[in-house]
Amino acid sequence: MNGIVYLVGSGPGGLGLMTFRAREVIDGADVILYDQLPGRDIINSLPESAELVDVGKFGGHHIRKQGEIEKLMVEYARAGRVVVRLKGGDPFLFGRGGEEMETLRESGISVEVIPGITSAIAVPECVGIPVTHRSYASQVTMLTGHEDPDKPESAIDWEWLARSPGTLVILMGVKNLPNITVSLTENGMDENKPVAIIERGLRPDQRVTVGTLSDIAIKAKDAGVKPPAVIVIGDVVRLYVNQS
8 A cells, every 4th residue: 555745844944833743744754855944953853763865955956856856755655655755834835845746646645735834924023024014014925036947938927026015025036136136126116125135044043134125136145145045025124124
């Protein structure tokens, strides 16, 4: 009989923000396929009884391609194993969990998704930036800064984003930050719009870089900003600037 695969979101970082259900299935796993985004505390807590497979997706450096990861999950499950695919944040928010679920279902493998707290909300709020606020933002839009490079054209409507009110939260956008800021300003967003980049959120070496749409790319380059990082664009960033 086939085993089962759990697509597990470990949260934004640290053991304290992992759900009880995530801990439960991790501790009962036969095989755990993990990358570096959950953070060292969580990775170091993985059970010794499980076979641990580092699939290494982090900041553009991939030990295994996505297709290989999906193939491994299917193979382990068909061998009757209880498999955890461990991800940072939430599996379905730019975590490719939806693609993995499709592959598993098409292969006749049972799959259960364990939601996780997304870094898109948790990381900004840990430094005092609410993604919504009655005085500043009544809507929030989350987008990826790293689209599928094989797409014939971008699926992101930069004109709409530049003119829409509220907060933009961008994941995986450090590398493309110069292009992002240009796309927004060229389509009408105020170049003085506040921007914050939170690196390694909720970890001991967390760091925040602030600026405006016109200068954040230069500031990020000068500061040596590296992924993982969450980029927040909008007037809610003023709450961090005012209290820092």
